[in-house]
Amino acid sequence: MTTGYVYVLGTCDTKQAELDYIAQTLRDGGVPARIVDVSTRQAPARADIGARTVAGFHPQGAEAVFRGDRGQSIGAMAEALRRYLARRTDMAGVIAIGGSGGTALVAPALQALPLGLPKLIVSTVASGNTAPYVGGSDIAMLYSVTDMEGLNRLSRVILCNAAHAMAGMARAACASPADPRPAIGLTMFGVTTPCVDQVVHHLSGRFDCLVFHATGTGGRAMERLADDGTIRGLVDVTLTEFCDLVAGGIFPCDSDRLGAPIRTGLPYVGSCGGLDMVNFGARDTVPERYRQRRLVEHNPQITLMRTNADECREMGRLIGQQLNRCAGEVRFLYPEGGFSSLDQPGGPFYDPEADEAFYAALAHTLEQTARRRLIRLPHAINDPAFAAALAHEFSCIFMETPDNAPHSPQ
Missing domain, CATH: 3.40.50.12020 (Uncharacterised protein family UPF0261, NN domain)
Structure with missing residues (x-):
């Protein structure tokens, strides 16, 4: 009725x-x-x-x-x-x-x-x-x-x-079933799916894991739920929306990306997922100025372009500036082995120099403190050890957040 x-x-x-x-x-x-x-x-x-x-x-x-x-x-x-x-x-x-x-x-x-x-x-x-x-x-x-x-x-x-x-x-209005686990948000792209799957595996016993497709609107939806209190923390594995913001792709974030952890102080763990690629439509829609860049046809409707060192430096600067404004616990994990399934030895987007340009800009911009840390790890983003590190860091800082800390019996 x-x-x-x-x-x-x-x-x-x-x-x-x-x-x-x-x-x-x-x-x-x-x-x-x-x-x-x-x-x-x-x-x-x-x-x-x-x-x-x-x-x-x-x-x-x-x-x-x-x-x-x-x-x-x-x-x-x-x-x-x-x-x-x-x-x-x-x-x-x-x-x-x-x-x-x-x-x-x-x-x-x-x-x-x-x-x-x-x-x-x-x-x-x-x-x-x-x-x-x-x-x-x-x-x-x-x-x-x-x-x-x-x-x-x-x-x-x-x-x-x-x-x-x-x-x-x-x-037939649908009511969400009761779930005692706190909800957290994660971001994923096809090229970071193995990583996010493993993070969810590690965390789902304690957390209700809401995974968002990092297509611009996905990031905005996740942050909206963080702003309204539905989500209690963020494991932002895939920041690829910044690529499209910087280079003019079709799935850009806006200037408020990372605004929710800034406003709320929620525990935040981020990483470099998909920062090696800009998204365009079918190949003939790629702007003329990019036609000679490294391109991969992901499917008939999506063409990917490898980000270069200049674009990576700009993303490192932008992300660092936003993270500096976060008052809560922040950890940013850098995967030395590559940012996606395409960014690995022998892969079409493997470019350690461009990746390092991102790291150098982020390290220079980020104001590290006891609560805001940049962690460099010798893994590719989809390695099981890297996913385990993301899950471990989030679990630790979630418990360090005052509203989430266990209370002593009265």
Whole structure:
């Protein structure tokens, strides 16, 4: 049985028929639904929650939304919607529809909702780069195929499928089973999987290990959970997102990478996983200036480029600067034998000089203290001994963190 309402979001001034159809389909299936109008033009609409009501949640009031400039109005309504939804206590799920503007409007609000709450956007832009709309959240996106200009034989089927999908999620809400182990976050790429598998093996008896794919959004998702207290520590094996930030790849982190351990003081163990590679799309998408560099076709959609010494030095500097701001226990483990399964003797990305350039920059930048240490080990990142060292260091500093230390009997 559904507890609460599914909120149906969209611009009633242009998508009234589609919103009515989704809401009625949900209601016909026994799922209560409320239409929320997020139009940025004041016009008559059939909605359970009108656009002016939503706009009133903007810090500067409704008039900040209805100002006439479309771009500014969309941004203002997006902020108002985020604040409006954050105040709801009766949501069983959220389904939204939109073109490029409508999707940009609703996505920030959905990203801010709790992970696990069902979220679905039916959009004309869902077949392209969805990363800006999904972010580090669990938003599902469904391509509308046709533009949303009234109902037709195809849009009815797609919107009906979307409504039934949302109804299923809302009716069968999933609760996370109780787990006494503290949750920790780990980062992984295919080229560091052996290492992370072994770290999880060492730690899973004491910790609930949440592994994140280091694709930019993966790092952001992990740090979001650290910020909100879900995750109690980080084993950040794979910092490859910095490669794409420095060299313009497709999976970059942003300037806030490592911001969560800075803000929270959580115990942090990091390493060099994937710092030997920049990610691009299919080979013909690699920028012309990089065509003569060492490239490996990871699969038909992903081409990897070996980072050079200059790029490695820049990453060492950036990572060191961020780690210097961390107030908690920090250990950074450097694997002398290579940063990935490709960066080893005989491998296509084996380049000890570039790796050493990273180490030299990090060692020069990092302000080492008793609580912030750089540890150099004679192993490759995927060696069992290196994984054991990562697990050991994390276990030690987790117990040294005040909130995690065992308490003496009273």
